[in-house]
Amino acid sequence: xxxxxxxxxxxxxxxxxxxxxxxxxxxxxxxxxxxxxxxxxxxxxxxxxxxxxxxxxxxxxxxxxxxxxxxxxxxxxxxxxxxxxxxxxxxxxxxxxxxxxxxxxxxxxxxxxxxxxxx
Numbered sequence: 001x002x003x004x005x006x007x008x009x010x011x012x013x014x015x016x017x018x019x020x021x022x023x024x025x026x027x028x029x030x031x032x033x034x035x036x037x038x039x040x041x042x043x044x045x046x047x048x049x050x051x052x053x054x055x056x057x058x059x060x061x062x063x064x065x066x067x068x069x070x071x072x073x074x075x076x077x078x079x080x081x082x083x084x085x086x087x088x089x090x091x092x093x094x095x096x097x098x099x100x101x102x103x104x105x106x107x108x109x110x111x112x113x114x115x116x117x118x119x
Contacts, residue, residue, distance in 0.1 A: 004104065013101055017041065017093040021080065024100070026107050035103045036078060043074035044096035045089040048109060059118040060109055061088045062096065088116060 012022065019041040026033035036047040046062040067086035074089040090096040090113065099110035109115055 009101070009104055012104075013097050016044065016097050016100060024104060033107070035100065037100055038076040038078055038084065039093075039096070040075045043076045043084070043086070043089040043091060044093060045074065045076045045078065045084040046096060046099055047078065047088075048103070060115045061118065062090050062099065063088060063114040063116040064090055065114055066091075 012020070012024075016037060016039050019039055021038045022036075023030070024035040024037065025031070032052050033050050034048070034052070036045075036049075038045045044062070048060045050056075050058045050060075064087050070086060072086045073083040074086045076084050076089055078084055092113075095113050099113050102108065102110035102112075
């Protein structure tokens with residue numbers, strides 16, 4: 001099993017609000033259970049995919065209730081190409097960074113922000 005060092009965690013968390021796109025995996029081989037983090041310094045979109053490619057697959061996305069029902073795109077892109085709707089992106093960087101840190105340390109969704117589950 002591989003571990004992520006505290007220095008690496010600190011560097012990732014420090015860089016997110018300045019603009020960072022990164023995938024974090026629970027699997028040391030980077031094949032399943034991933035957290036995608038996309039930030040442009042203004043908007044932060046977080047997506048968690050669990051059990052990818054199986055019947056148990058679940059996808060969760062950061063949810064911003066301030067933009068519920070509004071079909072506008074934030075400036076961030078998922079996978080470097082797909083625009084993210086504002087209701088799935090956060091403007092509260094502090095809460096978003098805490099959500100990423102919580103995932104790194106626990107492998108779970110941070111209870112301090114809202115999440116939308118893809119059905």
